[in-house]
Amino acid sequence: MSTLEPETREWLKANGFSVRTDAPWVEALTHGSYNGGAARVNERDYQRLEFLGDRVLGLSVASWLYSAGDAPEGRLSQRLNALVSGATCARIAQAIGLPDHVRLGKQAREDGGAESANILGDVMEALIGASFIENGYDATRDCVYRLWESELDGDSGKAKHPKSALQEWAAGNRRAMPQYDIIDRSGPDHAARFTVRVSIHNVGEAQGVATSKGEAEKRAAKAFLEEYG
CATH class of the missing domain: 1.10.1520.10 (Ribonuclease III domain)
Structure with missing residues (x-):
């Protein structure tokens, strides 16, 4: 030895x-x-x-x-x-x-x-x-x-994009990965409004509304974490 x-x-x-x-x-x-x-x-x-x-x-x-x-x-x-x-x-x-x-x-x-x-x-x-x-x-x-x-x-794990934070939350809790779906699009192209739903199987869902798909996803993820996190 x-x-x-x-x-x-x-x-x-x-x-x-x-x-x-x-x-x-x-x-x-x-x-x-x-x-x-x-x-x-x-x-x-x-x-x-x-x-x-x-x-x-x-x-x-x-x-x-x-x-x-x-x-x-x-x-x-x-x-x-x-x-x-x-x-x-x-x-x-x-x-x-x-x-x-x-x-x-x-x-x-x-x-x-x-x-x-x-x-x-x-x-x-x-x-x-x-x-x-x-x-x-x-x-x-x-x-x-x-x-x-x-x-x-320090700030490790504190400030993350809501979508990244939600993905880490799902992984850390052994849940399915978040699923994002556009459930509504309204208004003209120059002023469109997107409604996005994010869901995690057997946990729940939340929605976000914004003038871009990405921002709507971000708001949906933030709403999900506030509701279920």
């Missing part, structure tokens, strides 16, 4: 991770390409810890959002999806210097794997999983809050 490099151990501690034993941290930092992709005795890549860390991260951020105010469920889901996204995880990973510590195969590193947003996001979640294994939920949650502080206090 490999052990942590001294500089990696110090780096983990400097970023708030409490290291007790090497094994879970080595696993969290190991990409499938490492050592030519060949399995080593008692050594895995980060995928299982990524699975665990994803859930711990989601619960930590959801708890913070719930405690931070009284926004409706739809808006909470919108912010949650943004804050735990792969892009956000990768951004935080870059900020704390994770690329220097990912264990990659030679070819994967030469191909830019250490800067890959997908890999960095996955490894960030795996580190959260390793922390949960080593230190439990409370300590890991507090570590997440420190690392995500600027994101939690």
Whole structure:
């Protein structure tokens, strides 16, 4: 079983991770390409810890959002999806210097794997999983809050186009994608008025009226979120 490099151990501690034993941290930092992709005795890549860390991260951020105010469920889901996204995880990973510590195969590193947003996001979640294994939920949650502080206090997931926000709400709640239909068009071409209905199967529908199809869709999506979100 490999052990942590001294500089990696110090780096983990400097970023708030409490290291007790090497094994879970080595696993969290190991990409499938490492050592030519060949399995080593008692050594895995980060995928299982990524699975665990994803859930711990989601619960930590959801708890913070719930405690931070009284926004409706739809808006909470919108912010949650943004804050735990792969892009956000990768951004935080870059900020704390994770690329220097990912264990990659030679070819994967030469191909830019250490800067890959997908890999960095996955490894960030795996580190959260390793922390949960080593230190439990409370300590890991507090570590997440420190690392995500600027994101939690920022605008991630707050200001989105209503159609994008509705699509994220549907995805986050495991609903069908929104369906937009023009149900009325009136007036001359230079002053047309469009009425658009947006519906989500087994949830409901809402309407928007405007002088363009796009604006009517936007208003319909906004009305839907206000009604059901």
